[in-house]
Structures are given as structure tokens and as C-alpha cells.
Amino acid sequence: MFVLAISAFILVICSPVSPFKEHWFTQQLDHFDDNNDRTWMQRYYYNFESYRTGGPVFLYIEGETAARPSFLFRGQFAEMALEVGAAMYLVEHRFYGESKPTADTSVKNLRYLTSEQALADLAAFIRNKTAAYGRDTWVTFGGSYPGALSLWMRLKYPSLTRGAMSASAPLVAKVDYSGYNDIIERAILTVSGENCTKALASAVAEVQELLKTDTGRTELYTKFNLCEYLGERDYKTFQFAIHNRIAWIVQYNEIPTSEVNLTIPQLCQHMTNESLGDEVTRYATIPMHGLSADNQKPNTLDRETLLSLSGLQCLHADYKMTIASLRVPKFNAQRTYFYQLCNEFGWFQTSDGVRQPFRGFSFDYFFDRCYMVFGRKFTPARIVRGIAKTNEIYGGRKIAENITNAYIFNGGIDPWHPLSYIGQSDHIQGYSPPGNPTFHALYDPESSHCAITNTDFPTDSNKLRESRKLAMKYLKSWIQYK
Template identity: 35%
Template sequence: MAFHPRCLFLLKILFLFSAVAVAVGHKGFGKFFQQRHDGQIHKPEAEEQWFIQKLDHFNGQDKTVWKQRYFVNDTFAQLDGPVFLMIGGEGPANPTWMDHGTWLTYAEKLGALCFMLEHRFYGKSHPTPDLSTDSLRFLSSRQALADLAHFRTVMAETLGLSDRKWVAFGGSYPGSLAAWFRLKYPHLVHASVATSAPVHAQVNFPEYLEVVRRSLASENAACPLLVRTASDTLVELLKDPTTYGNITKDFNLCSKLQIQTESDSAYFLETLAGNFMDVVQYNQDNRAFEGVIGTNITIEVLCGVMMDVSLGDPYSRYAAVARLMMETFSMKCLNVSFNNYLKDMTNTAWDGPAAGGGRQWVYQTCTEFGFYQSTDSPQQPFAGFPLDYQVKQCAAFYNVSAQQLADAVAQTNEHYGGYDVRSSRIVFPNGSIDPWHALGITVDITPDLPAVFIKGTAHCANMYPARAQDPVALAMARDHVFLLLQQWLKQ
């Protein structure tokens, strides 16, 4: 999962691009930039505000509080309008969303007051002095939902909004939170838009890479076959230390490749696969409005490189993809040292290299969700990073055993219901290209729990501002969600 407050996140993969990334997961924790690239004049970003929040909502004897960051946009607010609440996720809350996005189009039409609440332990919302494992015990989806409930209750009482209908919005992990907020606190939230929401927790998630294969094949049937050939070739080369010098040059590594453990090999192979995973997850979306780099790199571009015989054999083309991604993200070289990654991920300081979201989100995967995108399925194009490699990191980073992880994931599904959502007035938009749809709701549960499955679109695509070149299916999906909100707000 990867570093985006709005969208799940390619967690470790995006973390590798730390020169440009500040935090969805694998879920992608996102790459947020304040510069604008469209040449237009934008009004100043929303001013950050602070809410006094409880540290532990489930311990009445603990009176500890902290300051949680939030933003407000009252531009479209009408006295009889609803209240929209955008849920932050596994990265810093981006104030750009207070000026842009489909939810604001809905807000303008419906006269909504808009809030965005940053998730605890991400961005500037620091509930504890550090990110030690002892501190991270206060990081969970259940505590986050209680944050949302307390914020909603206090704001309603303070601002006279108790009689308004509140609607929750979120994409990726925050999409799951939006659904679960309506599920667990139906008296506080009237409806939810749960975009690209993985509602089913799962330790091993090989289906992610299966969708990557299908998405690549939708561009050219030969593309994932060439990726598989290249990946298999590299796995064989890694067995021979005499090839490490050439591999170092081919992939422009920051230091000579050293493979001393299975984790060293798996980390390198996962890093390279991440080039394709990230592009597929966000293919042809409109993240450029946030200033996100690399939105011009699409499935078509990557498959074009893999099909280009002038670049050499499939292995050479695979290396060319890696160099293209480094050039796109202005990276001088590629750091594939697992030991460096381990060192960064176990740094518990708020100014540490993984504090933008990496350490926090991996903790949540180890203690709640799993979501590990392994190569265990034969129906996907990569090799070399099995589930065991990923699960061992839970023990290395947080002393969480494989059994504790499995138990935690089972408890998550027991608590929320997984795919078996029992609620009302929740809509589940998903894109067919997005690998996360495999853990989401893609067919209607009931008429009051509809799915909007958008053919040919990627992760959270319906949340971004509309463009003239958007597929018809995407435009129709946005309209469909709006009509549902219109209908539900009359109920």
C-alpha cells in the first residue's frame, strides 16, 4: 500500500523514492508538492487549525490530549446545507484538497460546509513524543474512527451543526474509514463515499500483482510476459556474484550490489517491481493538480519500453524502465540496500527518514491489515519477494510475530465485517485498473450499498478534478455519486 492521505498507498515502494516523497500505500503514501504546474493563479491554501483530541478513546482514566490538525472551507456553505468531512489517511493532509477535487464540486451544488481532518500520527498530527512501538499502540483505525466521532460531535455542538447531515469522504485506506465511520457511528454520519476502499483485511495479497498483470496486458498482451521474462532473468543473475558489477551499472545503483541475505534480494526485486506497481495503481489519473511528479508515466509508456527491441533483451528493457523512473523523479541513483531500509524504518524520531508515513503505515499493516503484495501467485509477472520476506519485517520493526499478525487481521475483519458490510447509504467507487479493487466492493450489496465499478480507471480517479480527456465512464461515475448524495440527503 504506498504514501497518500487520500489513497492507499505503494508503501515501501514509494518510500524508496524518499528524495521526492513525504509519505497512501502501497497504498501509496503520497508525493505532495506545493508548486503548481498549470500556470493558473490559485488562492492561498486553507489555513491549518487545531483540535484538542483524546489520546486514548477507550480508556476513560487516561486524560491525555493532543492537537490534531484540520482544515475548513466554508466557501459553499449554506445554512441548510450538509457538512462534508474528508478523512485523512496514511500521510500528511494536503490542503490542496480544500481548493480542488470532486467533493468540492458536490459541495458547491449542495451548499456544504467542508472539513478535512488529518489522521493521527501522520503529517503534523503528533499524539506522542516519538514513533516508538510503545507510542504506536495508540495508532489504529479504531482510534482514528473515534477521533472522527469526537471531532464531529464537538464541532457540531460548538458551531451549531447538530441538525445538519454529515457526509464522510475518503479514498483508499481513508475510503475504508469512511465506510467504517458510517458502519460504526451511524448516528453521527448520514452517508459515506468510500472510494477505492479495501474493506477486507488480508495478510497475503497476491491478487494485487494479478491485477497489475491484467492491467499491463490490457495495453499489450506481450507486456506482462516480457516483464516476467526480465524478472526471471534477474533472479537467475542474482545467484551469481560475478554479475553484481554489471547489475549495479545496468540499474544505476548507488553502491555495488550486495546480496548476503534473502531480504537483500527480495528488497531489490520488490523495488524494481514497484516501478510497474505504482504506475498501474495511478495510471492516467489527475494527481498533477497536486503537483505530483511522474503523472505522465503511464502503462502505455512502460509497456512501450518493454516492447522496444532496440533497447536489447527483456532484461535490458526492464533496466531501461528503472532508469526512466529515476530520471522522472530526479534520482541520481537507486538505493536498494535493505540494511539502510531497516535502519530508516526503525528510527523512531519524528524527524526520522520514515516519519512521513512509512514507519506508521507499516505498523498498521502489521497490527491490523496485512495487505502484503507478494509474488506468491503464479498469475503475476514478478518474482522474488514472497510473503515470508514481508512478514519478517513486522518482527524486525515492531516485534510483531507472524501469528500476532494473522490474529490481528482476523480481528479486523471480525470487527468491521470485511466484505459483508451491513449498513446503508455508503457508495463504493472502484477502478478496474486499480489493484486495490480486489479487496473492495465492486458489485452492489443492496440498493442502499451500491458499488460504482469504473472501467479503465485507476486508484481514486473519481476523487480528482474532472478533465476534458476523462473517460466517459469516469464522468458518469462522478455524476452517479452526486445523484446518490442528492437522494440520500433528502432521506
């Protein structure tokens, strides 16, 4: 989430080719306007290979990226389907991938891009397939933003599903989410110690000093391999861009399927290695390689190779170019997801927190981007109202008290977990809020974003393994599996 410039490329590298064909479903453009009869075609995939007569139906919810049908044959979703004999569907989110409800993504058309419309899409899909095949035991799955959709689906359409599974779901919409970077600081400190956090903070502070002079900006241009010399309006964009590299590493720390992603210990080994140069030089040359298949040697996808493969020979930090690219009303996940952030969720990862190493991108930077990209109606007051409305619609963390047959997993290394529901402070595994015994909170202090959605891996913690077993136990109770 919110590192789309990197994540889109990572997914291309990591996702295996799918053997399943794409299919199309006719959807209403506006589910809440009876006078609007416009329709569009939504892409979906299915896999019935694990299905046994009388088995449930699993619905994997996609989010702010193109559909990834590889989830139909790998990971926790596919393994659970195999064990209980489930049919599997995977549905692409409107305005992402090839699911294009309108001719373009003009602001006029983006009014149809809301979480409520996305949930109504899923409801229509379930109703149609239930009527066609007579299978009415549906369970939804999702991780990150789709994890929130999975729980919200259970809240808004409880009669259509038997249960909901969710991983790392941000349930609270929030304007200034500086807590994201606070967790990055805490995660690095917990995993690798204060030498690393001090080196990172020192590098960030020195970058701010270098931005004050022509000589300093020239040094940054060279060390960070920038595409353009930095003007004054570029400073915030530059500092946010280099922050994203650290954010990506921490958010997906030690996820075995992300072969091109560095771990926190590897990041810190780099940042504390004085033989590589001063702290700014180390900050500028953080590689993006992870572990090879044998989990021992770094693979060959270093920073320069990734830049070459992605067609990027340098780092873009030009404010005008960033705004211009986001304003083009084409189907682009960075534009559509940014619209959702400005319109419904916020989740702006600012540097305003006092317990983080980053500086240079306050919430005014994100407000400005919303205004410049989507027009004068996107004032700070309007953005704040939209985010407050989201919390009114879904209830934030109170959803744990209001839905049945659901679980949510979170990891302590994941920067998104403060916006989720983690139960009590002592993190009792499977904790249920008072009066709601079928809602469960699973938590592993050592895990990162959506870690539960992968299959068991040798380096997984005992709590992560336990969480997967409990998830299966809860699922079987919902569907009355024998």
C-alpha cells in the same frame, strides 16, 4: 498505498499550494480508556467558501500521509461541495504529518495508532463542531485506506453522519495479498497486450538469474544504478523495490493530476522497444515521466531528474539500511504505515501468485520485516491474529449489507479492487445488495485507483463520468437536497 517511498515525493510535485490555514483540535490519546486523560493536538483545515445556509458538512478523511488541504479547493470533493453548498473540513490522521499524539513512534506509543482510535478521533471532531455550529448533516469522504475509514465511520458511528462516500477502499484485511500483482499482470495485458507482459516477465526472470553470480550482481549494480552492491540478504529488498515502480504506474494509470507518473501504454512502449537494449536494461531504465499539460508530449521529469530533485542519486536496496531506517522511532509515514500493515491490515503485496510477472518477495519477507522493525512480539501468528481481528471488527465486504446511505467506487485497473466491494460480476452501475437499497457499488473496468475523486477529464471513460453523476445523485438523496 504501500509505495510511500515514491508517493510522498509525487504528492509534493502534484499538490498545489493551499490557501487555507492549519487549525488544531484537542483529542484524547486513548478514547477507550477512561483512566487515561492524556490529550494531543490534531491538525485540520476547513473551507466554508461554498457553504450556503442550511447546507451539509463534508468531512474529508486523510490517511497514511500528511494532510493535503488542496482537496478543499479541487477535485470531486470540492465540486460536490460547491453544488450543494457544503462546508468542508479535512482532518489529518493521528501519527501522520503534524498530528503527533506522542513524543515519538516507539512501539510502546504506536499502540495508540489503530483504525479504531482514528475513527474515534473523527467522532469526537464531529460532535465538537456540531455542538459549536449546530450543523448536523455530515457526510464523510475518503479514497483508498481513508475510503475504508469513511465506510467504517458509517458502520461504527451511524448517528453522527448522514452518508459516506468511498473510493477504492480495501475492505478486507489480508496477510498474503498476491492478488495485487495478479491484477497488475491482468491490467497490463488488457491495456497493452501480451508482448508487454512477456517482456516484463522475461526481465524479472533474467534478474533472478543475474542474482546468482558475482558477475550478474555487478551487472545489476550498474544497470539499476544501485547505491550499494547486493549481498544475499538484499535480494528480496531489491526485487520488491523495482517492482514498486511498476506497481505505481499501474495503480495510478492515466490519473491526470499525477504529472510525474507514467501510463501503462507508455510503460509498455518502453518495455517492448528493443532499440533501448535488452529486457533487463529496459526494466532498469523505466522513466517516471508522465504527460505534459497538453496531454501530448512527455514532460521533462525523467527518472534521473526525479532522483536528483528528491535528493536520491541512486537506488537503495540494502536490507540492513531499510530495516535500520524503519526502526528509528521518529515520525515517518513509512514507519507508521508499515506498523498499521503489520498490526491490523496485512495487504502485503507478495510475489507468490501464479498469474503475475514478479518473483522474489514472498510473505516471509514481510513477516521478517515486521519482526525486525517492531520486535519479537510481531510473530507470524500475532500478525495473522491482528488481521483476523480487523475483519471481525468491520466485517469485510459484509459492510455493504450493514450500512445505509453509502457508495463505493472501484476501477478494474486498480490492483486494490479485489479487496473491495464491487457488487455482482456483471457490474451493474449503482448495484445495491439485497435489502439495502441505499448502498451502491460503482465500477468502471477502465479506471484506476481513486479515479472518481478527480474532476472530469477529456480522456475519462463514459462509465467514470456516469459514476460521478450517480455519486451526486446519491448524495442529494441523503441530504434531501432540493
